[in-house]
Amino acid sequence: MSRPEADPRIPFPHTDARLACRTNPGWFVHEYGQSSSKADRERIEQARQACRRCPIAADCLKWALANPELTPTGIWAATVSRERKALRRRLQERHGLDWVGVVAAADRAREQARLNRARPPAPDPAPAASAMWARPYEPWREPLTPGRQQRNRELLNQT
Ligand code: SF4
Incomplete structure (x- = not known):
C-alpha cells in the first residue's frame, strides 16, 4: 500500500535544529487507545516535554492536524491521536469542512503582510527628481x- 501524500497547502516546517523526534523516535511511539504502563507514561511525558521545547512545535502541530492519514498514531507536537481528533473537530466547527484551506489562506496572507512590512516603500522617482x-x-x-x-x-x- 502506498503512503498517503502530505497536504501541500501546509508544508512541514523547515529547521536545522536537532529534533527530539528524529534523535529519539522511540519516545514518540503511541498507539490509539494504548493502555499505558508507568514506564510508557514516563516516556510519553518525555516526548511531550521535548515537543514543548521544540522550535517548530506550532507549525508541526498544524501539519499534523492537516495530515490525519500521516499522523494516525504517535506523538506530534505534544499531542496524542485522541487530542488531535478533538482539535480537528474544533477547527472544522470554526472554519468548516475545508478548514485546511482556510488556515493555509490565512498563512499566505500573514506571510504577504510580513513581506510588505519588510520591504521599504519604493521611492516615487518623479517627485524626487522634480x-x-x-x-x-x-x-x-x-x-x-x-x-x-x-x-x-x-x-x-x-x-
Ligand atoms: S514538535 Fe513536532 S517536530 Fe518538534 S519534536 Fe515534537 S513531533 Fe518533533
Whole structure:
C-alpha cells in the first residue's frame, strides 16, 4: 500500500535544529487507545516535554492536524491521536469542512503582510527628481563643516 501524500497547502516546517523526534523516535511511539504502563507514561511525558521545547512545535502541530492519514498514531507536537481528533473537530466547527484551506489562506496572507512590512516603500522617482531641480543651488546654506572649511581654503590658495 502506498503512503498517503502530505497536504501541500501546509508544508512541514523547515529547521536545522536537532529534533527530539528524529534523535529519539522511540519516545514518540503511541498507539490509539494504548493502555499505558508507568514506564510508557514516563516516556510519553518525555516526548511531550521535548515537543514543548521544540522550535517548530506550532507549525508541526498544524501539519499534523492537516495530515490525519500521516499522523494516525504517535506523538506530534505534544499531542496524542485522541487530542488531535478533538482539535480537528474544533477547527472544522470554526472554519468548516475545508478548514485546511482556510488556515493555509490565512498563512499566505500573514506571510504577504510580513513581506510588505519588510520591504521599504519604493521611492516615487518623479517627485524626487522634480524636487531636486526645483531646489535652488545655494551652497552657502550648507553647514560649514571643518572639511568644507579646509576645501575652501585650498580653493582660495589655488587662485
Ligand atoms: S514538535 Fe513536532 S517536530 Fe518538534 S519534536 Fe515534537 S513531533 Fe518533533
